[in-house]
Amino acid sequence: MSKRDYYDTLGVNRDASDDDIKKAYRKLAMKHHPDRNPDSKEAEDKFKEVKEAYEILSDGQKRAAYDQFGHAGVDPNAAGARGGQGFGDFADAFSDIFGDIFGGRGGGGRSNVYRGADLRYNMEISLEEAARGCEKQIRIPSHENCDVCHGSGAKPGTQPKTCPTCGGHGQVRVSQGFFSIQQTCPTCHGSGKQITDPCHKCHGAGQVKTHKTLNVKIPPGVDEGDRIRLSGEGEAGQNGGPAGDLYVVTHIKAHPVFQRDGMDLHCEMPISFATAALGGEVEIPTLDGLAKVKIAAETQSGRQYRLRGKGIKSVRGSDYGDLLCHVVVETPINLTERQKELLREFEAISQGDTAMHNPRAKSFMDKLKDFFG
Numbered sequence: 399m400s401k402r403d404y405y406d407t408l409g410v411n412r413d414a415s416d417d418d419i420k421k422a423y424r425k426l427a428m429k430h431h432p433d434r435n436p437d438s439k440e441a442e443d444k445f446k447e448v449k450e451a452y453e454i455l456s457d458g459q460k461r462a463a464y465d466q467f468g469h470a471g472v473d474p475n476a477a478g479a480r481g482g483q484g485f486g487d488f489a490d491a492f493s494d495i496f497g498d499i500f501g502g503r504g505g506g507g508r509s510n511v512y513r514g515a516d517l518r519y520n521m522e523i524s525l526e527e528a529a530r531g532c533e534k535q536i537r538i539p540s541h542e543n544c545d546v547c548h549g550s551g552a553k554p555g556t557q558p559k560t561c562p563t564c565g566g567h568g569q570v571r572v573s574q575g576f577f578s579i580q581q582t583c584p585t586c587h588g589s590g591k592q593i594t595d596p597c598h599k600c601h602g603a604g605q606v607k608t609h610k611t612l613n614v615k616i617p618p619g620v621d622e623g624d625r626i627r628l629s630g631e632g633e634a635g636q637n638g639g640p641a642g643d644l645y646v647v648t649h650i651k652a653h654p655v656f657q658r659d660g661m662d663l664h665c666e667m668p669i670s671f672a673t674a675a676l677g678g679e680v681e682i683p684t685l686d687g688l689a690k691v692k693i694a695a696e697t698q699s700g701r702q703y704r705l706r707g708k709g710i711k712s713v714r715g716s717d718y719g720d721l722l723c724h725v726v727v728e729t730p731i732n733l734t735e736r737q738k739e740l741l742r743e744f745e746a747i748s749q750g751d752t753a754m755h756n757p758r759a760k761s762f763m764d765k766l767k768d769f770f771g
């Protein structure tokens with residue numbers, strides 16, 4: 399039987415960090431956990447698949463072996479791995495997940511306590527804002543305790559009752575063959591309470607949808623697709639679990655003058671043909687105002703001038719990229735009679751020795767000569 403790629407199984411890139419792998423695993427393990435999918439063979443298989451992928455990719459040595467040799471490089475049933483079918487296996491994985499998050503409270507605790515989902519917010523910013531950094535306000539949907547019932551979900555003046563099925567534990571024990579496993583209570587879905595008289599505003603949820611405004615600090619140097627994490631600003635957790643994180647992903651708008659390439663910037667630098675021939679000085683825009691560039695005599699189109707340190711600051715360090723100006727020699731337009739006259743005169747006195755004044759044309763003619771013999 400051919401196996402699925404471990405990275406695909408976890409839905410992460412091959413260069414994913416340990417942290418990303420752990421996160422992907424947590425998400426999938428919770429989704430396919432047998433407690434949440436009772437009697438689903440498919441979920442059980444998925445759960446095992448995910449767990450196996452995590453066991454390999456979370457171990458530096460095994461991951462390296464897998465990267466190099468694929469499935470042949472790692473045998474999850476070999477020493478160290480917990481194979482087998484028993485539910486003990488699930489419990490182990492489960493306490494792995496929650497032991498991690500709640501500092502060891504998992505395993506025997508309430509398995510219906512979930513961390514909220516991470517959320518993503520796409521933010522468009524200008525190149526200038528990305529280069530200098532900025533502070534932005536964003537408005538995102540959120541949940542907040544209902545002000546009528548103060549979060550209880552019960553109509554004011556009434557109290558939620560203890561769930562009769564689980565006696566308030568949120569979990570019930572179910573026997574399956576020789577095993578007895580804990581499952582989330584089907585009546586109260588883990589809250590341990592039952593609301594007989596729901597609040598009219600939140601209909602028993604205890605929370606209402608609202609919006610919150612957050613300040614986001616964008617550090618100087620961010621690039622397309624960079625992520626800024628706002629810890630705990632994601633979706634609220636369930637039954638007292640911690641909130642997820644909010645990731646603000648930056649998208650840089652196209653700039654009319656500059657193209658960005660990592661920390662470097664590129665721009666076109668149009669110069670007149672006279673300046674190109676005689677040399678001179680031109681002013682060009684940079685992110686911090688105008689800068690002067692000395693143009694050498696006999697400059698051709700396509701030549702690059704590098705302005706050191708006029709690029710974008712590194713988002714992590716303190717160094718700056720460069721600004722690369724690409725020369726474009728312009729053909730003059732809208733000429734007056736006098737200008738045309740001078741150009742005709744120029745052309746006439748250059749007639750005898752065109753090759754000397756036009757290096758490209760000369761090399762072009764030379765190639766043609768070679769070609770025709």
Ligand SMILES: [Zn+2]
Pocket residue numbers: 544545546547548549550551552597598599600601602603604605
């Ligand atoms: Zn309410």
Ligand SMILES: [Zn+2]
Pocket residue numbers: 561562563564565566567568569583584585586587588589590591
């Ligand atoms: Zn219950």
